[in-house]
Amino acid sequence: MIKNKMTKAVILAGGKGTRFHPFTFTIPKPLMPIAQDPILLHLINQFKKFNITNFMISTGFQAELIKAYIGSGERFNVKASYFHEEQPLGTAGPLALMKDHFEKDEYFFLINGDIYTEMDFDQMLSFAEKGQYDIVVGCIEKREKSSFGVIEISNNEIQEIVEKPERRFNISSGIYVINSRALNRVPHDTFYTMPDLINSYLAENKKVGAFNIDKFWLGIEDVESMDVVIKRVQQFNSSSDKGSPNLLSQSSPLNYPSKLGPTKNVSLIEEGFQAKDTLVLIVALNEARSIGAVIREVKSSLPRADVLVVDGYSTDNTVLVSREYGASVIQVAKSFGIGGAVEAGILYASRNGYQYLARIDADGQHRPAEIDGLLSVLRRNEADFVIGSRFLGDSEYKPNLLRNSSIVLISSLIRWLYNLKVSDCTSGCQLYNRKLIDYFAKDSRFEYSEVRAIWTAHKAGFRIVEKFINMAPRSEGKSSFSTVNASLYMFKNLVDILFSGSISIGKRRA
Secondary structure (H helix, E strand, O other): OOOOOOOEEEEEEOOOOHHHOOHHHOOOHHHOEEOOEEHHHHHHHHHHOOOOOEEEEEEOOOHHHHHHHHOOOHHHOOEEEEEEOOOOOOOOHHHHHHHHHOOOOOEEEEEEOOEEEOOOHHHHHHHHHHHOOOEEEEEEEEEEEOOOOEEEEEOOEEEEEEOOOEEEEEEEEEEEEEEHHHHHHOOOOOOOOHHHHHHHHHOOOOOOEEEEOOOOEEEOOOHHHHHHHHHHHHHHHHHHOOOOOOHHHOOOHHHHHHHHOOOOOOOOOOOOOOOOOEEEEEEEOOOHHHHHHHHHHHHHHOOOEEEEEEEOOOOOOHHHHHHHOOOEEEEOOHHHHHHHHHHHHHHHHHHOOOOEEEEEEOOOOOOHHHHHHHHHHHHOOOOOEEEEEOOOOOOOOOOOHHHHHHHHHHHHHHHHHHOOOOOOOOOOOEEEEHHHHHHHHHOOOOOOOHHHHHHHHHHOOOOEEEEEOOOOOOOOOOOOOOHHHHHHHHHHHHHHHHHHHHHHHHHHHO
């Protein structure tokens, strides 16, 4: 380890990833999954191995999804801050947004957000400090063999012929160590690249360091490079933990077109898109056996509604079945969890102009035929938020003792802290009107859970009502609400409510 340890890394995550269309219509390239984690998290984890934990992320396209996934960084034991490019600024231009966040003569890393590497960051930083460089470029040696014999000609005569020669050259890895002194050269609000910055040094005969990266590195530029990285991670997972299930047993997103045939490309915002007034949001993971019937019933019961399935890269035919039954599909990394998947659906609804959003489960427990009655409450402007409750009548589905106890305890806390009576605070059947959709979509701090959605909306002054729904027993699959998960779920929600509630009480007393 070096003595003057640098802890900041700037990650460029604002590109549109056009070479990965149609996948990047719905998810930014840095969040495309390799195993169960996105490219960006693999990058962060590699930095963490060298105690680099302070990340400054430059965002542009679909910034909300990157913020929704990484958040403050706390859950990954790092610190994350964001700097948004209102227009593309190139590979060096975003640094102008960050000038005031570095100390004098401070070294930091700059790296593209679509790189997978196993390099030693300490060695590169030490190289920069010892050479007193303002800029060091991480270089990769490439070898390129000609498919033809190469001829050198002079005066119409052959001087030399070499059969299929090999050429060696170096390329930029997209990884740099930069001293904050260099930031004074970066113009504000201007498209400015790292080659521009480097050439400004070379024009003045100033040194720029070249550090040879001798560990695995690959820029994920196309389908082929993505497949190489997936196989690399798969081999690593297999060799490092043979007793664990293979994280890459799930299908690669790059395989879907060949498996499923023609697909409907769905982006968070679609040009010329004419939405119906209601979006039914279904979060799914390996629900192929039940989701077709759910979609069919939604379309039959709610003709004014579109259906969006947010899938966590299921290993069964959930995506195929959903599309066959006429649903639009967004796929997000499994590590997004239910919360991140719902947030993606909320953003989709907001950007495509839906007036109402109804979330139901993919397992058939929420009957679509009952949703129209809940929607009528929103249509009559009697509420902004409607919860489908199994406890306001004689529902077929009865939660087990552990889950029921958790619900009662959380509901009691909400009532005590917020003076809000909610019987079914963990119901996955929630409906929002346009005002609440936009409120959740625009609040960068909002991280979805059923419980958090309730108290967040209540604190913001939105009207919440509960209506009875006859929840059916699960038609297929197994609930994730095991004894362990139930305990963790209750603990996280209790901490969340108590922390937020204590602030509210403090404000009222003050």
